[in-house]
Amino acid sequence: MRTLAIAVLTLLAGTALAAAEAPGLQQLRTQLKTAQEANDKPAIIELSRRIVAIAPNDSDTWDTLAQTQLETDDLDGLGRTLDAWRKAFQRPPAAIGDFRAGLCFKRGDYQCAEQHWLAFIATKPSAADVATNYDNLAELCAAQARWADHASYRTKAVAAQDTAARRVSRACAFLRLHKWDAAYADMAKANKMDATDAQVEEWLPQFERLQQFLPQIKPLDAQIAKSPNDPAVAGLLLERARVFILAGRPLLAIDDGERAFKLQPASMRPRIELAEALLDAGQPENAAKLDVDRYLRRGEDKHVSDQALRELGMLDARLSANPKDADALVARARILRDLRQFTLALADANAALAINDKSAAAHFEAAQDLDGLDRQKEALLHARIATELDPQNSNLWFFRGVLERQRADFAGAVASQTRSIEISESLVALSEREQCERRIGKTAEADADLHRIRQLAPKK
Numbered sequence: 001m002r003t004l005a006i007a008v009l010t011l012l013a014g015t016a017l018a019a020a021e022a023p024g025l026q027q028l029r030t031q032l033k034t035a036q037e038a039n040d041k042p043a044i045i046e047l048s049r050r051i052v053a054i055a056p057n058d059s060d061t062w063d064t065l066a067q068t069q070l071e072t073d074d075l076d077g078l079g080r081t082l083d084a085w086r087k088a089f090q091r092p093p094a095a096i097g098d099f100r101a102g103l104c105f106k107r108g109d110y111q112c113a114e115q116h117w118l119a120f121i122a123t124k125p126s127a128a129d130v131a132t133n134y135d136n137l138a139e140l141c142a143a144q145a146r147w148a149d150h151a152s153y154r155t156k157a158v159a160a161q162d163t164a165a166r167r168v169s170r171a172c173a174f175l176r177l178h179k180w181d182a183a184y185a186d187m188a189k190a191n192k193m194d195a196t197d198a199q200v201e202e203w204l205p206q207f208e209r210l211q212q213f214l215p216q217i218k219p220l221d222a223q224i225a226k227s228p229n230d231p232a233v234a235g236l237l238l239e240r241a242r243v244f245i246l247a248g249r250p251l252l253a254i255d256d257g258e259r260a261f262k263l264q265p266a267s268m269r270p271r272i273e274l275a276e277a278l279l280d281a282g283q284p285e286n287a288a289k290l291d292v293d294r295y296l297r298r299g300e301d302k303h304v305s306d307q308a309l310r311e312l313g314m315l316d317a318r319l320s321a322n323p324k325d326a327d328a329l330v331a332r333a334r335i336l337r338d339l340r341q342f343t344l345a346l347a348d349a350n351a352a353l354a355i356n357d358k359s360a361a362a363h364f365e366a367a368q369d370l371d372g373l374d375r376q377k378e379a380l381l382h383a384r385i386a387t388e389l390d391p392q393n394s395n396l397w398f399f400r401g402v403l404e405r406q407r408a409d410f411a412g413a414v415a416s417q418t419r420s421i422e423i424s425e426s427l428v429a430l431s432e433r434e435q436c437e438r439r440i441g442k443t444a445e446a447d448a449d450l451h452r453i454r455q456l457a458p459k460k
Contacts (some may be wrong), residue, residue, distance in 0.1 A: 025054050029392055032061070045077070056088040061096075066099045070106070094123040098133065112138050122303045131161035138173070164194035168203050175252065177223055180214060183207070206248065213247040234263040234270065234410050235313070241273050245280065245303060253277035261290075263318045267316035268332060268344065270307055272296070276304050291347075297339045304339065325353040326359055333365045343371035360390035367399065376406050388414075394423035401432055410436040427456055 010071040028051050035043035044296035048065035052058055059380040062085045064189035082100055086092045099134075101116035117133045117140075141150035154170035167190035174183035187207050190200050196392040220240040227233055257274030264270050276294035284294045294456070299305050315332040318325055333348035346369035364408040370379035390396055401416030417433035420426070429455050437446035 041068050041072050104400050113140055127161050131157045160334055164190040164197040165199040168199040210247045213363050214241050216243050229261045234260040250277045250280035269312040269316055291343045295340045323356050326355040330361045330365050342369045345369045360386045364396055379403055394420045398429050406435055408438045
């Protein structure tokens with residue numbers, strides 16, 4: 001009887017304690033609901049922590065806490081939450097593995113993420129969860145450029161839960177593998193399933209645009225497939241990359257550009273084409289790694305000109321045959337400067353000077369490249385050497401005068417522009433000299449130059 005009485009008293013005490021806790025817990029749940037309605041994520045996290053501290057078996061609130069921490073990139077907090085959640089249950093919920101995968105993915109530990117997502121799928125969750133996790137696995141493979149696995153996971157996602165959006169995603173995966181027929185079949189199916197789907201509306205016009213270029217792409221595919229690792233295939237890769245750029249598919253162009261660049265790392269055409277694709281794909285930081293900045297000159301069609309690319313290709317070939325061809329280096333530097341890539345242009349100019357330091361053209365090119373990099377003091381040194389090596393070149397004297405003006409050496413600039421005019425009179429040189437003459441008080445000479453400018457100016 002005594003034992004029974006003690007048991008009854010213990011039960012009553014526990015019931016009383018639970019009753020005392022219930023109002024406080026209920027209040028926290030009410031506050032949590034309000035925070036969720038307001039999308040107040042810091043409050044959601046704090047209130048969820050308090051609730052699971054009181055009710056550690058509340059899986060729904062653990063889920064809310066973990067999801068919010070994942071969404072807010074509170075990765076360290078999420079790690080602690082998952083550890084505590086696991087300890088709170090004798091048989092941990094499968095959702096912990098799903099969140100653990102998301103945590104690993106955010107941290108860039110793709111092997112860990114893949115392992116946990118596959119383990120979660122093995123627990124046989126709902127079809128919707130299976131499809132979502134295969135979507136996640138596909139994104140994981142995309143981050144690692146594992147394109148075959150990427151397409152495979154997209155296929156499994158479609159098999160788990162077929163939607164128009166997932167068909168579009170798989171169509172894009174097939175594009176990356178150049179499986180054109182499969183890609184267009186998926187896009188047609190997606191459009192038939194739901195033409196109003198946001199993904200369909202976004203991607204259908206892009207597929208239609210690419211389709212116009214497939215007659216050019218498919219023969220290149222066949223040629224490249226014959227000898228994919230032959231250095232000579234770089235030209236074909238660059239040709240196909242160019243088509244992809246024109247078709248508005250920079251990611252496909254990046255694939256080809258990277259392959260061509262690996263085959264010809266010293267060449268400039270692969271570098272420029274790859275950089276253009278990276279810039280079009282919104283990756284200026286990766287283009288910068290190639291020493292190509294975002295000011296790459298484009299034409300009215302928003303692309304690097306075909307002529308510039310062809311000329312770079314021809315000069316690349318000359319330098320491949322003879323790396324000591326200083327004239328080719330100067331010519332290539334000139335094209336790179338015209339594309340506003342002064343760092344690359346200066347490297348070629350310096351390489352030419354290392355071969356022949358008596359080349360006026362190389363010194364002149366170096367001066368222009370340094371000027372483009374706002375290094376006028378160094379530019380002027382090269383410009384002076386250039387005029388000494390080729391004193392009858394009016395362009396060299398003109399540019400030297402411009403640099404002297406920029407350095408506030410107006411008397412020197414007047415002398416240089418005078419030499420330029422004596423060799424070959426031009427409006428620009430007269431205009432430069434007139435400005436500099438006025439700066440040093442030579443008003444009569446400046447007025448005379450102005451009169452001559454008006455004589456030479458085209459009549460309206």
